[in-house]
Amino acid sequence: xxxxxxxxxxxxxxxxxxxxxxxxxxxxxxxxxxxxxxxxxxxxxxxxxxxxxxxxxxxxxxxxxxxxxxxxxxxxxxxxxxxxxxxxxxxxxxxxxxxxxxxxxxxxxxxxxxx
Amino acid sequence: xxxxxxxxxxxxxxxxxxxxxxxxxxxxxxxxxxxxxxxxxxxxxxxxxxxxxxxxxxxxxxxxxxxxxxxxxxxxxxxxxxxxxxxxxxxxxxxxxxxxxxxxxxxxx
Numbered sequence: 300x301x302x303x304x305x306x307x308x309x310x311x312x313x314x315x316x317x318x319x320x321x322x323x324x325x326x327x328x329x330x331x332x333x334x335x336x337x338x339x340x341x342x343x344x345x346x347x348x349x350x351x352x353x354x355x356x357x358x359x360x361x362x363x364x365x366x367x368x369x370x371x372x373x374x375x376x377x378x379x380x381x382x383x384x385x386x387x388x389x390x391x392x393x394x395x396x397x398x399x400x401x402x403x404x405x406x407x408x409x410x411x412x413x414x
Numbered sequence: 415x416x417x418x419x420x421x422x423x424x425x426x427x428x429x430x431x432x433x434x435x436x437x438x439x440x441x442x443x444x445x446x447x448x449x450x451x452x453x454x455x456x457x458x459x460x461x462x463x464x465x466x467x468x469x470x471x472x473x474x475x476x477x478x479x480x481x482x483x484x485x486x487x488x489x490x491x492x493x494x495x496x497x498x499x500x501x502x503x504x505x506x507x508x509x510x511x512x513x514x515x516x517x518x519x520x521x522x523x
Contacts, residue, residue: 332511334513339515340452340499340515340516341513341515342458342501342513342515342516343513344511344512344513347511355510355511389457389458402448402460402463403458403460404460405457405458405459406457407456407457408456408457
């Protein structure tokens with residue numbers, strides 16, 4: 300009965316490859332997010348979707364493309380992976396719109412290593 | 415200057431001590447504030463929301479000072495299990511969500 304799940308948990312790949320990370324939430328939440336946490340543990344928001352609509356799109360390379368097939372899923376596709384993409388990627392969800400007073404529930408994270 | 419700043423620590427305190435740390439924010443339009451806890455190699459989990467009037471949950475007290483633009487977290491009677499990184503997060507009306515870089519807390523026996 301995991302609330303927010305991500306796959307895979309670990310991802311090791313070579314530079315230049317394309318990879319996807321999947322996220323699903325069974326909380327019935329309207330909003331989902333992708334965060335990147337780098338080696339310095341700084342957690343930075345990348346994208347936010349509300350009912351499949353893009354709400355937040357921070358300055359990230361356009362090699363990163365989120366896809367939300369329905370409000371329970373938010374996948375992240377990354378093209379032409381670079382060494383600097385190595386990080387832990389967290390998916391999260393919240394009941395309401397980003398920017399309002401709703402707590403977020405995080406998935407367990409995907410540890411991406413680009414070699 | 416970072417939009418949300420925290421003292422990275424580590425704060426190393428004995429079990430049973432009281433410890434407090436602050437988080438300052440630069441965007442006066444910030445509306446909602448939270449404290450999250452993150453254990454090593456785990457995801458962040460909500461510790462508590464921060465209300466304008468201040469709020470308490472057991473040994474934890476959170477306060478907001480809008481005039482000086484900071485939030486605080488106080489932990490009383492600290493336990494070994496309180497060892498973690500504490501992240502503050504500020505939501506602004508512009509749909510911006512900014513996390514601080516976290517304060518590491520280590521409780522020693």
